Amino acid sequence: MFVNTDVKELYEQIATISPNLKAGILAEALPHIRRLQGKTIVVKYGGNAMTDEYLQQCFARDVVLLKLVGLQVIVVHGGGPQIENALSRMGKKGEFVQGMRVTDKETMVVVEAVLGGQVQGQIVGLINHAGGSAVGLSGRDANMIRVKKLMLQDTHDASVQHDIGQVGDVTHIDPSAVTALLKGGFIPVVSPIGFDEHNHAYNINADVVAGELARVLNAEKLVMLTNIKGVLNKDGELMSELNNAQIDDLIADGTLSGGMLPKIASALDAAKSGVNAVHIIDGRVPHCMLLEMLTDTGVGTMITQ
DSSP states (O other), X not given: OOOOTXXXXXXXXXXXXXXXXXXXXXXXXXXXXXXXXXXXXXXEEOGGGGTOHHHHHHHHHHHHHHHHTXXXXXXXXXXXXXXXXXXXXXXOOOOEETTEEOBOHHHHHHHHHIIIIIIHXXXXXXXXXXXXXXXXXXXXXXXXXXXXXXXXXXXXXXXXXXXXXXXXXXXXXXXXXXXXXXXXXXXXXXXXXXXXXXXXXXXXXXXXXXXXXXXXXXXXXXXXXXXXXXXXXXXXXXXXXXXHHHHHHHHHTTSSOTTHHHHHHHHHHHHHTTOSEEEEEETTSTTHHHHHHHSSSOOSXXXXX
């Protein structure tokens, strides 16, 4: 299990904050709450925030608080570490190409069981325990996520395509089930599993599903929790804001590679499609979502068109 040695120190510091300062923090949040009230926020939940018990509780409380102050929150979750653990117990090692998991038939059975069962159930339970009303969905529910088989284009040679098995390329998202749940006061928790015209299941990168959902819902924000501070330059320094041209330069010089590529591509597509802002933030920081959305400073990297 991931252990954040700074967490206890952080909460010891919080305990010493004066009541006046706490009141000031709440006052700082007020204009942000007013601006975001009623707006749709899609959150991609993954990384260490999913595997550390304390960070799980922080995440669930953040989601419930954002819902209580009037935001419409949808959670799309990953589950890479959990899938890897399940595969290891079978004596099977995960394989990746350009940040995408190679998914043969045997792996797909594990992906469905872990994402649609274990991980989704845990997240729904955490949110409900924190005082929310969460409901789990997968792409099969209400025919929400339709896909075709993804052939992954090589980043160095456009004429080369990689067959990575049962990995789906999203062709259509019907958000009606999600919007119905939101209108009913629920918090949808979406597993990134899609289905083709023959009802075959496909694994989908959770960043891609989150980006597509944000696009079709015309979300105000897409927030992606990850295992780093945000997007870093070659010197390891945080880049607090990025646009299209800067991202192209970072990909060209190799600064962005591997698992960051689908995340960045989804973020940029969402920004181009009308999502006001995409935030890539450090899920290892307790209450990172509140810091990003309800304070003047914010954390992580914001991507705009």
